[in-house]
Amino acid sequence: MAPTRATIEDVARAAGVSRAAVSKVIRDAYGVSDSMRERVSAAIADLGYRPRVAARAMRGSSRTVGVQLPRVDNSFFARILVGVFDHLEGTGYQTILAPMTHAANGKAALESLVDRQVDAIIAVAPAVSQTWLEQLGLRVPLVQIGQHDDPEHYDVVTGDDEEGSRLVMAHLFELGHRRIAHFTVDQRALSDPPADPHLARTRIYDELMTERGLPTDTRAIPLTEEAAYAETISLLSLADPPTALFAGHDELALGALRASAERGLGPEEFSVVGYDDVPIASHPLIGLTTIDQFGEEMGFLAASLVLERISGRTGSVLRQTDPVLRARRSSARISSATQAAGAD
Amino acid sequence: MAPTRATIEDVARAAGVSRAAVSKVIRDAYGVSDSMRERVSAAIADLGYRPRVAARAMRGSSRTVGVQLPRVDNSFFARILVGVFDHLEGTGYQTILAPMTHAANGKAALESLVDRQVDAIIAVAPAVSQTWLEQLGLRVPLVQIGQHDDPEHYDVVTGDDEEGSRLVMAHLFELGHRRIAHFTVDQRALSDPPADPHLARTRIYDELMTERGLPTDTRAIPLTEEAAYAETISLLSLADPPTALFAGHDELALGALRASAERGLGPEEFSVVGYDDVPIASHPLIGLTTIDQFGEEMGFLAASLVLERISGRTGSVLRQTDPVLRARRSSARISSATQAAGAD
DNA sequence: TTGAAAGCGCTAACAA
DNA sequence: TTGTTAGCGCTTTCAA
Numbered sequence A, B: 001m002a003p004t005r006a007t008i009e010d011v012a013r014a015a016g017v018s019r020a021a022v023s024k025v026i027r028d029a030y031g032v033s034d035s036m037r038e039r040v041s042a043a044i045a046d047l048g049y050r051p052r053v054a055a056r057a058m059r060g061s062s063r064t065v066g067v068q069l070p071r072v073d074n075s076f077f078a079r080i081l082v083g084v085f086d087h088l089e090g091t092g093y094q095t096i097l098a099p100m101t102h103a104a105n106g107k108a109a110l111e112s113l114v115d116r117q118v119d120a121i122i123a124v125a126p127a128v129s130q131t132w133l134e135q136l137g138l139r140v141p142l143v144q145i146g147q148h149d150d151p152e153h154y155d156v157v158t159g160d161d162e163e164g165s166r167l168v169m170a171h172l173f174e175l176g177h178r179r180i181a182h183f184t185v186d187q188r189a190l191s192d193p194p195a196d197p198h199l200a201r202t203r204i205y206d207e208l209m210t211e212r213g214l215p216t217d218t219r220a221i222p223l224t225e226e227a228a229y230a231e232t233i234s235l236l237s238l239a240d241p242p243t244a245l246f247a248g249h250d251e252l253a254l255g256a257l258r259a260s261a262e263r264g265l266g267p268e269e270f271s272v273v274g275y276d277d278v279p280i281a282s283h284p285l286i287g288l289t290t291i292d293q294f295g296e297e298m299g300f301l302a303a304s305l306v307l308e309r310i311s312g313r314t315g316s317v318l319r320q321t322d323p324v325l326r327a328r329r330s331s332a333r334i335s336s337a338t339q340a341a342g343a344d
Numbered sequence C: 001t002t003g004a005a006a007g008c009g010c011t012a013a014c015a016a
Numbered sequence D: 001t002t003g004t005t006a007g008c009g010c011t012t013t014c015a016a
Helices: A008-015 A019-027 A034-047 A053-059 A075-088 A107-115 A130-139 A161-174 A197-211 A225-236 A250-262 A295-310 A336-341 B008-015 B019-027 B034-047 B053-059 B075-088 B107-115 B130-139 B161-174 B197-211 B225-236 B250-262 B295-310 B336-341
Strands: A064-069 A094-099 A120-124 A142-145 A155-159 A180-185 A217-221 A244-246 A271-273 A290-292 A318-321 A324-326 B064-069 B094-099 B120-124 B142-145 B155-159 B180-185 B217-221 B244-246 B271-273 B290-292 B318-321 B324-326
Touching: A008 A019, A008 A034, A019 A034, A053 B053, A064 A075, A064 A107, A075 A094, A075 A120, A075 A250, A075 A295, A094 A107, A107 A120, A107 A130, A120 A295, A130 A142, A142 A295, A155 A161, A155 A295, A161 A197, A161 A244, A161 A271, A161 A290, A161 A324, A180 A197, A180 A225, A197 A217, A217 A225, A225 A250, A250 A271, A295 A318, B008 B019, B008 B034, B019 B034, B064 B075, B064 B107, B075 B094, B075 B120, B075 B250, B075 B295, B094 B107, B107 B120, B107 B130, B120 B295, B130 B142, B142 B295, B155 B161, B155 B295, B161 B197, B161 B244, B161 B271, B161 B290, B161 B324, B180 B197, B180 B225, B197 B217, B217 B225, B225 B250, B250 B271, B295 B318
Parallel strands: A064 A094, A064 A120, A120 A142, A142 A155, A155 A318, A180 A217, A180 A244, A244 A271, B064 B094, B064 B120, B120 B142, B142 B155, B155 B318, B180 B217, B180 B244, B244 B271
Antiparallel strands: A094 B094, A290 A324, B290 B324
């Protein structure tokens, strides 16, 4: 049968000391003699004792940072996670992940983290209002990644979506594109004021197209590769199809490339630009032009901010990563034939 | 200031009942009158009460299934996770993820799950010995995904790696390849007996090559795209390079394709076959020939097995998914020129 | 430097 | 059907 797990009491008895003494040793607390530390450590090793997180959480801290993630099968979120783990590793804080389930609205995942009494929360692109996050930030050290909030009680890490979008549009304009479509987020539980990064991208797209007197063609779709594929098919079936697409992010861009590749269209006929620079984007067979917003760095920053808050810092800190354009072969100068075809 | 969180005591007081009564209501336990249920529910809603996981875990169950994952930035593991979440959602069990950190050996992640008193564990490709897992299985309902263990105290879900590898090799032979290289796992904390899926793949590769009197060329490398890229470069620099590669899994295959694409080599000169069928493999620009081993289904199976164990089943159950070859454009019939160049 | 003892929030006997 | 009560394993005053 499974032997019952050793408790602090067992260790105390084995070492011939009090429970309090053992507690002090495992927490490396002040006021323990060397001989006591040795005896206790020996007993701990002997019994294979490991403190239970639940019992510790009852009296103090769970020594855990909780991360909420919208989806686990998204390469950009994975980049962020890598950054978070890199920073938290060796800090004495464990990390647990509460991925949003299908039904979930983000709230559920964050609440489950609170129920576990995590010492801090890193919320990645949470689909909850800023007001709700403020409440949460009041109770637990909190860092939000992605949304352009302007909070009082938590920190925020984002990319500079406006600058990134300007880089995208300038790139496409320079390549001669004028009929440029744009994919952006579908209806979403948008916070008030709207802070979704996709909204910033769309805003710049609108602004720069309008500035040049060009008609906009924005399509709000679910943020999935499938949706982007389907929408691109319909885009390319237009009498006068666009010559370029600014996809809201790389997953959408990959879906668009799926459609254009199936039709045998190259970048001279249909250029595609994404956002995020997921790892596969740099693969020579894909060569997706995109914006690198340094997901690992975002995760790393969020982790350090959250540690600061655990240490007592309040107020709010905003951090942004600087976007960089990665020009690859999915975008190219428009061919003269294509250009002529689309002439008014 | 942050108001202090409501406890079961607060709810009891507000509803004018005992703590036990509240406990029964939230656990949907037997023996509660409708009127009491109503009053208590009202008080719970009123106070925004949520039970603390730690306190519940002290007395019984944490209602949590823990998942251990080697890496979070791997598309195949992501497929497995999606399957696990799909199944566990709505079962009343929460899921938490303990991803292996860099230093970790898998043991650390699993132990941290035990420290949290999860009700069950799903271990994905854990780098620990079968002996160690048996110990763990004795203490907590456990399902292992990936390794070909033959356990007594936990369940196992794997693909049929031998059959999958036969499909790969038959495919390459049929396309006329005879000089076939193979990438497999580097030194790893291999259990005893060796149960790693990569070993099974290599075994079949060896067997089938030898059967045909062909020389094997197996290269044990770290399981990263970078390592595969570098190794492929050196492979292609050989005087008499192989015409095909059976990569241990898709990430390695993508690294190999990176190298061959950079050299402008098509599948007629250098065919690449992977394993896993990660989502990007089916992208027309990649078109990676690979083995689908249905990651979501593996996760789904593991989740249902683990629920059975929670319900009291003991012994051990083994489940396998049937592999399917996805032939795409990364593999092709060897060109006559290439064939001639390599003739003995 | 060490130990005794209270109590964190909950569940599960058991009694009423 | 409802309430009383005894802990679960730890941390943390507070005394010794």
